[in-house]
Amino acid sequence: MSDQEERYEDSQLYKIRHSAAHVMAQAVLEFYPEAKYTIGPPVENGFYYDFDLPQPIVLEDLEKIEKRMRQIIAGGHPFVKKVISGEEARQVFKDQPYKLELIEGLEKGGTDEYGNPLDEKPEISVYQSDAFTDLCRGPHVETTRQINPSAIKLMSIAGAYWRGDEHNKMLTRIYGTAWRTPDELKNYLKMIEEAKARDHRKLGKDLEIFIYDEEVGPGLPLWLPRGGVIIEELEKLAKEMEEKAGYLRVRTPHLAKEDLFLHSGHLPYYAESMYPPMELEGTKYYVKPMNCPMHHKIYGAKPRSYRDLPIRLAEYGTCYRYEKSGELFGLMRVRSMQMNDAHIYVTEDQFEQEFMGVIELYKKYFDLFGIEKYVMRFSLHNKEGLGKKYIDNERLWLKTEEMVRRAMTNGSVPFVEAANEAAFYGPKIDVQIWSAIGKEFTLATNQVDFAQPGRFDLKYMSREGVEETPLCIHRAPLSTHERMVGFLLEHYAGNFPAWLSPEQARVIPITDNQNGYAEGIVRQLREAGIRASSDVSSNRMNAKIRDAQLMKTPYMLVVGENEASAGQVSLRVRDGSRQDNIPLAEFVARAKDRIERRAPEL
RNA sequence: GCCCUCAUAGCUCAGUCGGUAGAGCACAUUCUUGGUAAGAAUGGGGUCAUGGGUUCAAAUCCCAUUGAGGGCUCCA
Numbered sequence A: 001m002s003d004q005e006e007r008y009e010d011s012q013l014y015k016i017r018h019s020a021a022h023v024m025a026q027a028v029l030e031f032y033p034e035a036k037y038t039i040g041p042p043v044e045n046g047f048y049y050d051f052d053l054p055q056p057i058v059l060e061d062l063e064k065i066e067k068r069m070r071q072i073i074a075g076g077h078p079f080v081k082k083v084i085s086g087e088e089a090r091q092v093f094k095d096q097p098y099k100l101e102l103i104e105g106l107e108k109g110g111t112d113e114y115g116n117p118l119d120e121k122p123e124i125s126v127y128q129s130d131a132f133t134d135l136c137r138g139p140h141v142e143t144t145r146q147i148n149p150s151a152i153k154l155m156s157i158a159g160a161y162w163r164g165d166e167h168n169k170m171l172t173r174i175y176g177t178a179w180r181t182p183d184e185l186k187n188y189l190k191m192i193e194e195a196k197a198r199d200h201r202k203l204g205k206d207l208e209i210f211i212y213d214e215e216v217g218p219g220l221p222l223w224l225p226r227g228g229v230i231i232e233e234l235e236k237l238a239k240e241m242e243e244k245a246g247y248l249r250v251r252t253p254h255l256a257k258e259d260l261f262l263h264s265g266h267l268p269y270y271a272e273s274m275y276p277p278m279e280l281e282g283t284k285y286y287v288k289p290m291n292c293p294m295h296h297k298i299y300g301a302k303p304r305s306y307r308d309l310p311i312r313l314a315e316y317g318t319c320y321r322y323e324k325s326g327e328l329f330g331l332m333r334v335r336s337m338q339m340n341d342a343h344i345y346v347t348e349d350q351f352e353q354e355f356m357g358v359i360e361l362y363k364k365y366f367d368l369f370g371i372e373k374y375v376m377r378f379s380l381h382n383k384e385g386l387g388k389k390y391i392d393n394e395r396l397w398l399k400t401e402e403m404v405r406r407a408m409t410n411g412s413v414p415f416v417e418a419a420n421e422a423a424f425y426g427p428k429i430d431v432q433i434w435s436a437i438g439k440e441f442t443l444a445t446n447q448v449d450f451a452q453p454g455r456f457d458l459k460y461m462s463r464e465g466v467e468e469t470p471l472c473i474h475r476a477p478l479s480t481h482e483r484m485v486g487f488l489l490e491h492y493a494g495n496f497p498a499w500l501s502p503e504q505a506r507v508i509p510i511t512d513n514q515n516g517y518a519e520g521i522v523r524q525l526r527e528a529g530i531r532a533s534s535d536v537s538s539n540r541m542n543a544k545i546r547d548a549q550l551m552k553t554p555y556m557l558v559v560g561e562n563e564a565s566a567g568q569v570s571l572r573v574r575d576g577s578r579q580d581n582i583p584l585a586e587f588v589a590r591a592k593d594r595i596e597r598r599a600p601e602l
Numbered sequence B: 001g002c003c004c005u006c007a008u009a010g011c012u013c014a015g016u017c018g019g020u021a022g023a024g025c026a027c028a029u030u031c032u033u034g035g036u037a038a039g040a041a042u043g044g045g046g047u048c049a050u051g052g053g054u055u056c057a058a059a060u061c062c063c064a065u066u067g068a069g070g071g072c073u074c075c076a
Helices: A012-031 A059-074 A086-092 A097-108 A182-198 A200-206 A225-244 A258-264 A266-273 A292-299 A348-369 A394-410 A481-491 A512-527 A541-550 A561-566 A584-596
Strands: A046-052 A080-083 A125-129 A132-135 A152-161 A170-178 A255-257 A278-280 A283-287 A311-320 A336-346 A375-379 A416-418 A428-434 A440-449 A471-475 A505-509 A532-534 A555-559 A568-573 A578-583
Touching: A012 A046, A012 A059, A012 A125, A012 A132, A012 A170, A046 A152, A059 A152, A086 A097, A086 A132, A097 A132, A152 A182, A170 A182, A182 A200, A200 A481, A225 A311, A225 A336, A225 A348, A225 A481, A255 A258, A258 A266, A258 A283, A258 A292, A292 A311, A292 A336, A292 A471, A336 A348, A336 A481, A348 A394, A348 A440, A348 A471, A375 A394, A394 A440, A440 A481, A505 A512, A505 A541, A512 A532, A512 A555, A512 A561, A512 A584, A541 A555, A555 A561, A555 A584, A561 A568, A561 A578, A568 A584, A578 A584
Parallel strands: A375 A416, A505 A532, A505 A555
Antiparallel strands: A046 A170, A080 A125, A125 A132, A152 A170, A255 A283, A278 A283, A311 A336, A336 A471, A375 A428, A428 A440, A440 A471, A555 A568, A568 A578
């Protein structure tokens, strides 16, 4: 959004949604008078309101609430603002414990009614419309008439912790959406439907990329042959790029003794999301949740000189993390993953260049995949977390954060800063993306680590003959195979460029008289390095084309009597374009060109 | 992990009031030998997620478990 555009918070739509939330709260309170109400802000595409309800609410209840909302809206009730004292507010909300807690926060200053930090002490105000009064700073529409009753819809019921803290009570959240006009609502609902068609979970099933099996376990995807091809291509790409950039490939085991993860410092921070240890002959072993400690061991295996640095150790390492059951999501959040991992050991002087080298690598990949919508997110520590969430060394935090900030600024790479989101061992730059259904994910990551090299006593001999500790950069530009394939499925809506397509060409004989010819073509294509198969089923040609099209095959080669007798093929491209009766060699040249260049076009 | 919802054939989904199951696609066979997104007929295929309970009787009602979905929390 550009600066010229109106901020969402100032828009009429924001007021409509905020007001719709109040109307919904009124309706809910009419049905459940004992309910305690909490907060109800507008959000992207709509609004929600959180209640502490005396009984569970079910989907069918939403209909009656929605119906009542329309009645309230029809009443044309004005929204009236009143600024009151804390004492008066406590009187108004004397039976509303959550509101009393909010009032206390407002009086103390420092937080707004949603618990967000504020610079100055806010005034306390209430908005009243019809029979409903809420602690609220607004803004609202003037009267409920400005909410279009045909442009609102209650969407879902969800649980949400009071003030977003899992130690607090779980409240009932009702999500709604509201728009200016019924058409806008219709478009929004249509957009949601379209997003579902792009959902990698649906595409992954339809295109036979991966499956989950109940007996194997949640979060443990099985890659089908067609998914395996994509993974092989991604690995090939990464290895090519990393070889050019001076990375060295290493391989490390899937398990290690407890000592290693104690040493690295991961165990105290992440024990909960590691698979529990297995104990043999009195020794505990953990399945590795990350590769870095093993790479540190490789670095430390022999003395290093400043002349050796930077040392870049790369591995497509297989890791396992016990993500909580509710956190799993398709391929985007899994328990077994293979990471495009590498660790770069640098001197302080080399840091900026190497760090930006990784950012440059991101950009190359993003160009290749045509990724335009992403945000570089610079994650920082916060002071309160030192010694708990973060390594307790403020000086190094500030120093490395400044190094990253300077590098990004010097490199003219736009980024946003995110407080209190760093890794425990240092600041990082994450690339943030959104799934088809709007869920947020971290794709690539580039992290500074000033803690582990010291813990592992990693050294290099400086020019001055003094032992120094290197900095370590953890990076994963292609993320994990799981997340990358999930992302690419949605990014391309399954229409992979030729080089990534599991099946690049399908030969379609028109009658079974051409089956032999078709199979001969497949042999030649495979010989030329093109992934091809033939459809010798008893289907008619039209059905074969439809099948190939549904699998989003980039090239279809139709061969009938004409083609067979002339030694030619008729090319149908996935986009529907055609080139009839061309020599096979002409197609092979075209396909090979696209594949070798990893071209976006077919 | 927490709140809510859901689970019927390989896939997508019907199944009313409780009376032991249906469709389309896919698959197999046969007919059809076709010109750029579904030719036709016939057939096989289900311990209704799993385990308990209520009932003369459970896909259907209740409980638990497992898995999935929408959120919350979390994500080295």
